[in-house]
Amino acid sequence: MDYAVETRELTRVFAGKRKLLRRRKASLEDEDESLEPVTALDRVNVSIREGELFGLLGPNGAGKTTLIKILATLLLPTSGQAFVAGHDVAKDVFPIRQRINMVSGGETSGYGLLTARENIWMFSQFYGVPSKVAKARIDELMHTFGLWDKRNTKVRMLSHGMRQKMNMIRGFVTDPDILFLDEPTLGLDVNAARVIRDYVMNWVRGRKGKTVLLTTHYMMEADEMCDRIAIIDHGRILACDTPETLKRMIRHETTFRLEVDTLRETSAFGSIQGVKNFSQKEDIAKNRTNLTFILEDETPVAEILSKITSQGAKVHSLQKSEPTLEDVFISMVGRGLE
């Protein structure tokens, strides 16, 4: 089978400041945790097939961006191996770089004095795209992404959403075989995010041999777009399968959602027998707490309700639901993404 991306026991450890400071000062007494080495990726094994839209789902600091940077040849692994388009990222970067591109959410790349069109053209030249071809592709993509009216606007005058659309066009203009998208819809409004999602899905599914590795915070986005998803936390892959299979994995468990008055204390829920995991989200506007419980069965519900009412809080709604990708995440990681 042809893999667009494959990692074998991929590990990346960041040295931490301690090592750097030691060079300057031998007797460092500070025991600050941030100075310790950080394992960003811990023996990660992932295989992404050619033509696949693969999602990487995990909280901040899970290792998603580190993995993408290694695959994009910007970072070396500490140990293990990574292959992109069959080439080793540590040894054979040129053929990889010809075939990849990357777009990150909230990216501020480019030069403010150039227009959107000029900026994208400039980046296309670093991939050797003939100027005429690049300009035709830019014009077509600008129409598709709804940026045509802003083609001659200086980059520094573009809004966040327009700028992100420009970044997406930069990613597609080189016609890469493998595209790394690192939270591409971060902070975008619904319409801008929809345009980007639709284009990415059509691009992968409508053209042979195109592969996308997408990292995202948004469960719905991952669920809607990805053929397969890997859940990553603390640098380790916890599960990797299609969204449907992942959801089926916890189908024998029961998901309950509750909307209650804001709770002072929630840590006790974790110790109730039969509660596999739970997450909470505060709704400040309504002064309420939204709780999601992954339960082994329905037995603990009574005790949960008792603990809530013992704090004088009122239960506004209680709902048993089909598992979502978010429930899978809570079940595995032990907390929600947001």
Next chain:
Amino acid sequence: MTHAATRRTELRYRIGLNLRAVVGRAYPRVIGANREPSWIFFEALLPLLGIAAYVFIYKAFGEAAIAAISGGQCGRNPCSSPQEQALYLQLAYQNTNALIASVVLGGTMVAFWLNVLWSMASQLYWEKEIGNLQLYMMAPMNRMALLGGMAVGGMFMTSVRAVATLVAGVIVFGVVFQVADPLMLLAVFFVTLTALYGMGMMFASLYLLWGREAWHMSALMEEPIFFASGFYFPVGGLFRIPGWGPIVAVAGTVIPAGLGLDAMRQLTLGRTAFGGQLWIFSAEVELIILLILAVVFLVLARYALAYLEMLAKREGKLTSRHQ
């Protein structure tokens, strides 16, 4: 396709790729930087103030000397004849013009040195901060094409500013240049720029390693280099200062601007200006040294960048913490 043919195609592809990359990277500097006409005031006219300060000092010295000669004093002794007085007067006018022309030329070259420091040496560090560096490093182009594009764009952009300053200087201060060998002058100018930007390319790699200290390094290298390279006076004058003078002058020659300026002054003012006493070497020798410096800096830049890219990939320094 034979193996040799494949290699040829590959070579042609790589040449095309890297030439496009040079053009692409030079574009923001050639087009973008000249898009807002405010540069004419800030980068062509304001530098005239710095030049003016030296011009007025030299003019004052020149007028004092002319007044003394007109009063019958030829050097340390009284003038022995009207012919000697006329000769001294002519030399005084010539020297004053040569000094002012030296300052205008040096002030023009300051633009290149500042461009090398702030838009070449510090550039990769700034690119990292705004998020461009990772996109550059991820692209298949050769890293020297990236630096080459920066250099070509910088040379063009700064040349436009330098010519504007030079023309303004000539008009405002009325200096006279005598160019006997324009081809030699062009050769010296371009080799000086190549060596200077080669040095900038080398610094760009090193600054990537130094990070935020880059700012301080650039600031540190401004005024001392103005002095050691003789931007506002003929650098050969330092050899006449006993003790530290020759040491500073020799150290200054490591920066290509010093030798380049010295050669350009010889070629625009005449080799006999200042009595031929204030030049370091002949323009030909200086051209050869500059050629050697250009090659050395370009080779060092190539290896420094390759080494530091590897180091940065190992330590995770190609991207900012927040990216």
